Amino acid sequence: MASVEIRRVADKKDLKKFIEFHYDLYKGNEYDVPTLFSEDNDTLSKDKNAAFDFCESEYYLAYKDGKIVGRVAAIINNKANEKWGHKSVRFGWIDFIDDIDVSRALFKAVEDFGRSKGMEEIVGPLGFTDMDPEGMLIWGFDQLGTMATIYNYPYYPEHMEKLGGFVKDNDYVEYKMFVPEEVPEKYTKIAEMIKKRYNLHIKKLTKKDVFEGGYGKKIFEVINSTFQDLYGYSKLTDKQIDQYVKMYFPMADLNIITLVEDWNADKKLVGVGITIPSLSKALQKCRKGRLTPFGWWHIIKALKFHKTEGVDLLLMGILPEYRVKGANALMFSDLIPKYQAYGWKWGESQVEMESNENVQSQWQYLETVNHKRRRCYKKSLTD
Numbered sequence: 001m002a003s004v005e006i007r008r009v010a011d012k013k014d015l016k017k018f019i020e021f022h023y024d025l026y027k028g029n030e031y032d033v034p035t036l037f038s039e040d041n042d043t044l045s046k047d048k049n050a051a052f053d054f055c056e057s058e059y060y061l062a063y064k065d066g067k068i069v070g071r072v073a074a075i076i077n078n079k080a081n082e083k084w085g086h087k088s089v090r091f092g093w094i095d096f097i098d099d100i101d102v103s104r105a106l107f108k109a110v111e112d113f114g115r116s117k118g119m120e121e122i123v124g125p126l127g128f129t130d131m132d133p134e135g136m137l138i139w140g141f142d143q144l145g146t147m148a149t150i151y152n153y154p155y156y157p158e159h160m161e162k163l164g165g166f167v168k169d170n171d172y173v174e175y176k177m178f179v180p181e182e183v184p185e186k187y188t189k190i191a192e193m194i195k196k197r198y199n200l201h202i203k204k205l206t207k208k209d210v211f212e213g214g215y216g217k218k219i220f221e222v223i224n225s226t227f228q229d230l231y232g233y234s235k236l237t238d239k240q241i242d243q244y245v246k247m248y249f250p251m252a253d254l255n256i257i258t259l260v261e262d263w264n265a266d267k268k269l270v271g272v273g274i275t276i277p278s279l280s281k282a283l284q285k286c287r288k289g290r291l292t293p294f295g296w297w298h299i300i301k302a303l304k305f306h307k308t309e310g311v312d313l314l315l316m317g318i319l320p321e322y323r324v325k326g327a328n329a330l331m332f333s334d335l336i337p338k339y340q341a342y343g344w345k346w347g348e349s350q351v352e353m354e355s356n357e358n359v360q361s362q363w364q365y366l367e368t369v370n371h372k373r374r375r376c377y378k379k380s381l382t383d
Contacts, residue, residue, distance in 0.1 A: 002064050002065045003064075003101075004062050004063070004064050004069070004070075004099075004101050004102050004105040005062070005063040005064070006060050006061070006062055006063075006105050006106070006108075006109045007060065007061050007062075007063060008058060008059070008060055009058070009059035009060065009061060014059075014061065015041065015044060015045070015059070016041075017061060017068060018044070018059050018061060018071050018093070019037055019040045019041060019044070019289070020037070020288060020289075021061070021068050021070075021071045021095060022034065022071075022093075022095050023288045023289060024068075025095055025097070026151070029151075030144075031141065031142065031143060031144055031145055031151055032145055032151040032284075033144070033145035033146060033147060033149075033151060033279075033280045033283050033284060034283055034284070034286070034288075034289050035133075035147070035283070035289060036283070036286065036289045036290075036291065037288065037289035037290055038289075038291075040093075040289070043127070043128070043132065044059065044073070044093075049128065049243075050237060050239040050240040050242075050243045051077075051128035051129055051240060052128075053237065053239065054077065054078050054079040054234070054237075055075055055076060055077050055078065055079075055128045056075075056076050056078070056117070057073055057074060057075040057076070057128075058073075058074045058113050059071070059072070059073050059074070059093070060072050060073075060074070060106060060109040060110070062096065062102050062105055062106050064099070064101075064102065069096065069097045069099065069102050070095060070096035070097065070102045070103065070105075070106050071093060071094070071095050071096075071106070072091055072092075072093060072094045072095075072096075072106040072107070072109065072110055073090075073091065073092045073093040073094075074089055074090070074091060074109065074110040074113040074114065075089070075090040075091075075092055075126070075127070075128055076088070076089050076090070076114070076117055076119065077090065077128060077129070077232075077234055079234040079235070080129075080232055080233070080234035083234060083235075084232070086120075086121065087118060087119045087120040087121065088114075088119060088120075088121050088122070088123045088378075089110060089111070089113060089114030089117065089119040089121070089122050089123075089381075090122075090123055090124045090125075090126040090127075091107065091110045091122060091123075091124035091125060091126070092124055092125050092126055092127045092128075092132065092133075092134075093125075093127075094106065094124070094125050094136075094152075094156075095152070096156075096159070098153070098155045098159075100159060100162055100163070103159040103163065104163060107122070107163060110122055111379075111381055114381055115381055119381060120380065120381050120382050121378050121379065121380050121381055121382075122378065122379050122381060123169055123232075123376060123377065123378040124136075124376060124377065125150060125376065126232055126376060129233075129234055129236065129240070130227060130230070130232065130233050130234075131236070131240075131244065133148060133149055133150045134150070134172075134232075134351065134374075134376065135149075135150065135170075135171075135172045135351055135374030135375060135376055136150065136152055136156055136157060136160070136374055136375050136376070136377070137150060137151060137152050137156070137157075137372065137373075137374045138157045138171075138373050138374060138375045139372070139373050140174070140371050140372030140373060141153070141154050143176075143371050143372055144280050144281075145280060146278070146280055146312055146348050146350065147276075147278075147279045147280065147283060147312065148312065148314060148350055149174070149350065149351060149372075149374070150374070157375070160377055165379040165380070165383070166377040166378070166379045167377065167378060167379070168375055168376075168377065169231075169375075169376045169377055169378035170231045170232075170353060170354075170375070170376045171353075171354045171373060171374070171375050171376075172351035172352060172353060172354065172373065172374045172375075172376075173351075173352055173353075173354050173360075173370050173372070173373055174348065174349055174350065174351055174352070174370070174371065174372040174373070174374070175348075175349040175352070175360070175363055175368045175369065175370055175371070176346055176347070176348060176349075176368065176369050176371050177313075177346060177347045177348075177349065177363050177366045177367070177368045178345065178346050178366065178367040178368070179311075179336065179339045179340060179344050179345055179346060179347065180336065180366065180367070181340075183332075183333055183336045183337060184365040184366065186329070186365045187329045187332050187333045187336070187365060188333050190326040190329035190330075190333075191326075191329050191330045191333040193326070194325055194326045194327065194329070194330055195330065197325075198262070198264070198325050199262065199263040199264045200260055200261070200262055200263070200270070200322070200325065200327055200330055201260070201261055201263055201330075202258060202259070202260060202261075202330060202331075202334050203258075203259040203260070203261045203267075203269070204254065204255075204257075204258070204259075205254045205257055205259065206254065207249075207254070210245065210249045210254075211245075211249070215259070215269075216241070216245035216249060217238075217241055217242075217245070218269045219259070219269070219272050219274070220236055220240075220241040220244060220245070221241075221269075222269055222270070222271070222272045222317055222319060223236070223272060223315060223317050224236055225317075225319055225320075226272075226317030226318065226319060226320070227317065230353060230356075231353055231376070232376075248274075251303055252274075252276070253276070253277065253303065253304075255338055256275045256276070256277075256311065256335060256338050256339070256342075257273065257274050257275065258273040258275075258331050258334045258335050259271060259272055259273070260272075260273075260318070260322070260327045260330055260331055262322070270318065270319045270322045270327060271317065271318040271319065271322060271327045271328070271330075271331055272315060272316070272317045272318075273313070273315075273316050273331045273332075273335060274314045274315040274316070275311050275312065275313050275314060275335060275347070276303075276311065276312050276314050277302045277303055277306055277308045277310075277311060277312075277342075277344075278302065278308045278309065278310040278311060278312050278348065279299060279302050279303070279308070279312075280308075280310075281298075281302075281308060282295075282298035282299050282301065282302045282308070283298075283299075285298040286298065286299070306342040306343070306344070308344070309344060309345050309346065310344055310345060310346040310347055310348060311339055311342075311344050311346075311347045311348070312347070312348050312350065313347050313348065313349055313350060314350060316328075316331075316359075316362070318331075323358055328362045332362075349363065351374065354373075
């Protein structure tokens with residue numbers, strides 16, 4: 001029986017192989033939504049990702065019989081470790097064929113890297129920050145993935161059980177919400193009430209607001225405050241914020257981005273709702289994650305002409321002190337009519353911690369189904 005050989009990704013040629021292995025492994029899969037090659041390349045390149053100011057990493061490829069059969073990233077987020085008091089090495093970008101020798105060799109590479117850096121546990125799947133996909137799918141394998149999440153074969157969590165030592169560290173749930181024919185009365189009534197009682201108001205953006213008016217930075221400052229106590233979160237730096245503003249907002253449909261401001265506090269930004277047309281079907285048509293020759297057209301159809309069935313609720317955040325005031329109702333009373341006008345049928349919540357009842361309560365007036373669950377695992381490196 002051929003042995004498994006682990007090779008460290010040493011140059012751009014190796015990184016290209018690392019990224020493209022996922023496309024090869026999931027070719028023809030009807031549920032996997034591949035990331036764009038350019039986005040993965042930027043995220044994984046030390047000279048392009050601002051997270052490397054506080055992260056370090058190595059990437060590994062597994063070979064068997066001369067063929068690539070697996071990949072994994074080993075990541076240490078020093079800022080998150082300092083905040084949470086952990087010594088964790090993260091594993092991410094994990095893919096492998098259904099061969100336990102392959103998965104065992106990949107995890108050993110990450111564990112060895114972690115031990116060499118003084119780490120005491122391995123956790124994941126996680127990226128450099130919360131802006132990267134996280135969590136291994138453990139059910140919902142027959143559901144279409146999203147741009148912001150990981151799809152994996154059912155045998156992945158089976159391997160986690162067989163490998164031994166890995167235990168549940170955190171579970172995420174995802175919800176599919178169906179766009180109603182009319183805005184639920186609860187949302188409209190609460191929205192009108194909080195406008196009068198608390199002087200909270202909707203803010204719709206212009207490109208000038210984002211790039212000249214400072215709203216791009218304000219949005220991510222709210223995200224930092226909203227997400228600061230969530231599992232594994234590390235605060236985004238100014239450099240990261242600038243990077244994300246330049247990455248996401250030039251092509252954004254500002255009509256389906258809704259902000260909430262407190263006019264009693266000098267129009268302080270207190271809530272953020274960033275939603276985008278679902279790009280799942282469009283990305284599946286981008287051959288090996290490339291926009292050429294025709295992938296760009298499918299993306300444009302979804303982004304500009306709304307030729308897609310659903311919407312991804314990408315980043316939703318309300319400052320803690322405003323959640324009890326019903327600020328989310330104000331946000332949804334604005335967004336739902338936009339979804340109706342575009343003819344969309346459903347929305348995807350993205351990942352939510354299973355224990356985060358505050359977030360899940362946002363959907364209580366909508367028809368929903370919990371259709372996916374994913375898990376982050378951990379294993380001690382000191383036992």
